[in-house]
Amino acid sequence: MTPVPPHVRLLVLVFVLSGVSAFKICSYNVEKLSGHKAKNFRIMHTLTRVLSHYDLCLLLDVDSSAVRTLLAKLNRNADRYDDQFRYDTVTATSLDTNHMHHYVYFYRTKTVNVKARHQYQKVQSFTREPLAVQIHSRNTAIRDFILVPLHSEPSKAVQEMDRLYDVFQEVSRKWNNTNVMFLGDFHAGCTYMTRADKKKIRLFRNTSFSWLIGDKVDTTVTDDTTCPYDRIVVHGERFLKNIKPLSGQVVNIGKRFRVRRTLVQEISNHYPLEVILKSSALLLQATPLLALLSVVIAL
Ligand SMILES: *[C@@H]1O[C@H](CO)[C@@H](O)[C@H](O)[C@H]1NC(C)=O
Ligand SMILES: *[C@@H]1O[C@H](CO)[C@@H](O)[C@H](O)[C@H]1NC(C)=O
Numbered sequence: 001m002t003p004v005p006p007h008v009r010l011l012v013l014v015f016v017l018s019g020v021s022a023f024k025i026c027s028y029n030v031e032k033l034s035g036h037k038a039k040n041f042r043i044m045h046t047l048t049r050v051l052s053h054y055d056l057c058l059l060l061d062v063d064s065s066a067v068r069t070l071l072a073k074l075n076r077n078a079d080r081y082d083d084q085f086r087y088d089t090v091t092a093t094s095l096d097t098n099h100m101h102h103y104v105y106f107y108r109t110k111t112v113n114v115k116a117r118h119q120y121q122k123v124q125s126f127t128r129e130p131l132a133v134q135i136h137s138r139n140t141a142i143r144d145f146i147l148v149p150l151h152s153e154p155s156k157a158v159q160e161m162d163r164l165y166d167v168f169q170e171v172s173r174k175w176n177n178t179n180v181m182f183l184g185d186f187h188a189g190c191t192y193m194t195r196a197d198k199k200k201i202r203l204f205r206n207t208s209f210s211w212l213i214g215d216k217v218d219t220t221v222t223d224d225t226t227c228p229y230d231r232i233v234v235h236g237e238r239f240l241k242n243i244k245p246l247s248g249q250v251v252n253i254g255k256r257f258r259v260r261r262t263l264v265q266e267i268s269n270h271y272p273l274e275v276i277l278k279s280s281a282l283l284l285q286a287t288p289l290l291a292l293l294s295v296v297i298a299l
Contacts (some may be wrong), residue, residue: 212248
């Protein structure tokens with residue numbers, strides 16, 4: 001057997017380390033995951049596979065029983081193999097009651113520390129008031145940031161998206177941190193938000209906010225529609241610089257996780273979104289080193 005040259009071994013090591021340390025966030029509208037749907041083994045198994053891919057994932061529209069099932073399935077791996085992959089959740093109300101949750105965060109306890117949560121409560125602002133969380137992670141270059149979710153009411157989508165600016169002001173003051181990411185199903189397109197409507201939305205008007213999912217993206221599964229309903233937005237240059245360039249995208253779970261189209265459709269008419277935060281690990285930022293190594297290999 002030919003021995004593996006040392007530079008090849010090093011390259012493999014670099015890839016492995018960077019794979020481990022990339023910090024991935026997702027957002028997925030799973031459309032009323034409760035009752036029969038939440039008892040469907042193939043749906044729950046696929047969702048578990050998807051979730052286990054992320055450090056932090058926001059699910060929209062899930063009941064307590066489905067959250068408990070998903071959490072148990074996810075943690076079966078942690079119990080058997082490796083505690084590094086243990087998950088926990090943040091929900092607005094207790095999981096004991098059979099409550100429908102608008103917003104549920106699944107997060108890896110090893111890489112994510114949820115320091116605080118805040119339920120936005122200003123009356124008549126939102127149909128589903130955002131449940132903001134303050135995150136600390138040693139694995140991300142940014143370290144401290146805030147997530148603000150939105151599952152808008154379709155007929156009030158423009159108003160509710162505009163009000164995210166009020167939530168931004170409240171949480172950034174409350175936690176003295178302007179690294180804020182907004183994510184979820186905003187209904188930000190097609191008949192719910194026209195080009196003219198964008199002028200009415202402060203998160204669009206104000207250039208301090210960057211929309212990582214563009215207006216031409218299709219976040220729906222069906223072929224009949226091409227609508228950028230789901231979005232990820234970040235505030236501030238600092239946060240933007242700490243995001244892996246162009247990593248904000250729709251995840252075609254059919255292709256990525258090899259799931260049959262009928263099953264993808266059974267789960268939801270939305271695809272999940274993902275975004276990758278730059279890692280705090282030195283190796284991941286050592287892109288010049290990677291380039292150098294590829295040259296070495298080419299030689
Ligand atoms: C708020 O954050 C800034 C910088 O992140 C820091 O300099 C300042 O002391 C903080 N203020 C309070 C009241 O914690
Ligand atoms: C845009 O948002 C920032 C928050 O980063 C705020 O300080 C600024 O005043 C806003 N600009 C306008 C024109 O509203």
